Amino acid sequence: MTDETRTAIRAFVVENFLFGDDSHPLPADLSLIDNDLIDSTGILELVSFLEERFAIQVADADIVPANLDTIDRIAGFISRKQAT
Amino acid sequence: MCGIAGYHGGNIAPDRAAEYLRLMVAALRHRGPDGEGILIRDDAGLAHTRLSIVGLADGAQPMTTTDDALAVSFNGEIFNYVELRDDLKSRGHRFHTASDTEVLLAAYERKGLDCLEDFNGDFAFALHDARHRTLVLARDRMGVRPLFYTEHEGALFFASEIRALLALPGIAAEIDPLALDQIFTLWCPIPPRTAFRGIHELPPGHVMTLCGDRRTIRPWWQLSFPDRGDAPASAPPEAQAEELRALLTDATRIRLRADVPVGAYLSGGLDSSLISALAARTVTRGLRTFSLTFHSAEHDESAWQRQMAATLGAASDSVECSTEAIVTRLPEVMRHIERPILRTAPVPLHVLAGRVREHGMKVVLTGEGADEIFAGYDLFREARVRRFCARQPDSARRPRLFQRLYPYLPGLKQQSPDYLARFFSFGSETLDDPLYSHRPRFRSTSAAKLFFSVDLKQEIGDYDAAADLAAQLPADFGRWHPLHQAQYLETAFLLPGYILSSQGDRVMMANAVEGRFPFLDHRVVGFAASVSPETKLLGLKEKHILKQAARGLVPTEIIDRPKQPYRAPDxxxxxxxxxxxxxxxxxxxxxxxxxxxxxxxxxxxxxxxxxxxxxxxxxxxxxxxxxxxxxxxxxxxxxxxxxxxxxxxxxxx
Known part of the structure; x- marks a missing residue:
């Protein structure tokens, strides 16, 4: 898991879910759902972004909050995927 | 159906009063293109624009009693005016016109404000009593007809639409930050608040009395449900369905009373199909129906509309609302609905009302209200599933029910039970929260406040629109069944605050078309509130009793088709x-x-x-x-x- 990965994820979240408002607090352990940053279509946008940007395959079973609900979790998920 | 306006108090000089009333009348001309009138008295003024439907020749307003003691400016209809007139005649009252307005005056003369209880209708009126130097403003039970007011030059000015108040010199249209917060949470403002600072709405079922400097506002009717423990009506289901059918038949019959032809909206769903079927049995010269179609299959229901029109043998007319029309008409529609909206759905209904008017018709029946009082909306089923899931929060199977609830939302299909659980947030809220049913909607809507400016957020501060709503609930709300609580929230707030206004009165009256709603007859509403929750929502089957009542009148395929909520391309x-x-x-x-x-x-x-x-x-x-x-x-x-x-x-x- 690299800082570069986190930075890329953060930039995607800010651009797509916060519409560029980088003044919004966005710690790496902030829940995207509980803070209403992401909805059901947003998750599909996020998955699509991860598949393209990091060249990974996201299975239906992977689409769970445990993998995708914070920037930290997404970064961890990507490194696990890239390691397999 | 008309526009009303006027003022009370303020010691306004007659020439100035006349100017103000004329300005307001001019702003309401679209509501009543058939005639106009103004009446100025010592302490009040009344104005009226008329769309003549009942008593075409002799219903001019403002209307006074023969002794000039009472004067009224009246918008709407009292559908049972025939029965009320017969009753008043039998008591010796002599009528001089064929209009329901004169019945209103006679009923008030006899019973004062208690006459409201006798009215079966949709109305907003201003009645001046010269003997008591009192002005009364009243609004129908469900909030079909609008009424707004504001303070200006020491007087209270009122009108059917905000635009008439804004026509007065010195009144500005300034967006109210808290109203914006309410709309971006609840989808509508909570009356008396409106979208504009200093401009208020008389809430549905309320009456305001003005006398000198005194002003009182009180409810004269409130929607209510039985306590949870109370035994519901014990009649067998077949008898209840029969009773409902009889009530709807009569509610439709009296709403066909008019001296002009009455048509019907036909969406292709159960509610409007049933009303059209009931109307077609009464309209001897053939019912004309009007339907909306869309290019996108996701929104279009034209196949169902054609089937129902063929069943009725009705002259049917349909108009396609293109995405271009939505875009082009939105600015004009906003000038009529006068409050921010979160979806474009009012625009196609403006197009549809325009088509009715092109046919030279002034009145249509619609199926509006059934989804609220018979639990048709997905939200009611969603709340039931959330409670079901909350009882076993670890179940991976139960959250799959949400996908069945919303087959038309592709974003949900691919979600895991874990995500579904989080989106619908069961388990995280207490089951006795009075707003439990609506929390997911309020939450997903509030997310759009991301786009509020820093200044607006500061002005709103820690104001909580949902908490404000919860504070307005009746004292016995907590004793009702959860379904009834959810129905109350939909029926008492969103129905008048959005459905009947932005999708109803405003877009219809913009075309001088009057909507009539048999499901909102207070006898039907009272019946629906009195029957058990399971009679309405049986498991996850919505509008159960209504479907039973519709059998034999509406094709089985339409009764049993999956519900398709009315939506438009946004x-x-x-x-x-x-x-x-x-x-x-x-x-x-x-x-x-x-x-x-x-x-x-x-x-x-x-x-x-x-x-x-x-x-x-x-x-x-x-x-x-x-x-x-x-x-x-x-x-x-x-x-x-x-x-x-x-x-x-x-x-x-």
Whole structure:
């Protein structure tokens, strides 16, 4: 898991879910759902972004909050995927 | 059906009063193109624009009693005026006209405000009693007909629409930040608050009495449900369905009373199909139905509409609402509905009412109200599933039910039970929360406040629209069944605050068309409230008793078809190359900065996303339509002043 990965994820979240408002607090352990940053279509946008940007395959079973609900979790998920 | 306006108090000189009343009448001319009138008295003034439907020849208003003691400016209909007139005649009252307005005056003369209980109708009226120097403003039970008021020059001015108040010199259309917060949470303002500072709405079922400097507002009717432990009506299901059918038959029959032809909206769903079927049995010269179609299969119901029209043997007319029409008409529609909206659904209904008017018709029946009182909306089923899931929060199977509830939302299909559980947030809220049923909606809508400006957020502060709503609930609300609590929230707030106004009265009256709603007959509403929750929502089957009542009148395929909520294309209508020229003006950074309501760079990015056709989620759709509609409302006061063209005489006492 690299800082570069986190930075890329953060930039995607800010651009797509916060519409560029980088003044919004966005710690790496902030829940995207509980803070209403992401909805059901947003998750599909996020998955699509991860598949393209990091060249990974996201299975239906992977689409769970445990993998995708914070920037930290997404970064961890990507490194696990890239390691397999 | 008409427009009313007037004032009370303020010691306004007669020539000035006449000028003000003329300005207000001119702003309401679309509601009543058939006639106008003004009446000025010592302490009050009344004005009226008339759409003549009942008593065509002799129903001019403001109308007075023969002794001039009472004068009324009346918008709407009292559907049981025939029975009330017969009763008053039997008591010795002599009538001089064929209008329901005279029945109103006679009923008030006899019983005072208690006469409201006898009225079966949709109305807003202002009645002046010269003997007691009192002005009464009253509004129907469900909030079909609108009534707004404001303080100005020491007087209280009132009108059917806010635009008439904004026509007065010195009254500005300034967006109320708390109203905006309410709309971006609940989808509508909580009356008496409106979208504009200083302008108030008389809540549905309320009456205001003004005498000298005294002013009282009180409810004269309130929707209520039995306590949870109370035994529900014990009649067998077949008898209950029969009773409902009889009530709906009569509710429809008296709503066909008019001296002009009455048509019907036909969406292709159960509610409007049933009302059309009941109406077709009464209308001897053949019923004409009107339907909306859409190009996109996701929104279109024309196959069902054709089937029902064929069953009725009705003359049917349909009009397609294109995405271009939605885009083009939105600014005009906003001038009529006078409050921000989060979806474009009012626009196609403006198109449909226009088609009715093109046929020279003034009155239509619709199926509005059934989804509220018989638990048709998905929200009611969703709340039941959430409670079901909350009882076993670890179940992986139960959350799959949400996908069955919303087959038309592709975003949900691919979600895991874990995500579904989080989106519908069961387990995280207490089951005895009075707003439990509506929390997911309020939460997903509130997410659109991301686009509020820092200044607006500061002005709103820690105000909580949902908490404000919870504070307005009746004292016995907590004792009702959860389904009834959810029904109350829909029926008492969203129905008048959005469905009957933005999708109802305003877009219809913009075309001088009157809507009539048999499901909102208070006898039907009372019946629906009295029957058990399972009679309405049986498991996850919505409107159970209504479907039983409809059998034999409506084809089985329509009764049993999956419910399709009425929706219209939202932000996708604005994608390039169909983006309207006004988008760049209304959402320009300079104009947004001037209004100060929204986050300028964020709205700019949202607009770009819309233009690319990339906005698909609920939050971003609601935010885009919400921001655009709010900005279109700015300048409403200056837009009014250009259309004033008084043309009426004055009846001064």
């Amino acid at each position: 932000s996708e209508s604005f994608a390039a190359p169909h983006a309207p020229a006004y988008l760049d003006t209304v959402l320009s950074p300079a104009r947004l900065a001037q209004s100060g309501l929204f986050n300028v760079p964020a709205v700019g990015k949202l607009k770009e996303k819309v233009l690319k056709g990339h906005v698909t989620g609920f939050r971003d759709n609601a935010a885009f339509i919400g921001v655009l509609s709010t900005e279109l409302l700015r300048g409403l006061d200056t837009a009014q002043s250009s259309q004033i063209a008084p043309r009426i005489g004055i009846n001064q006492e």
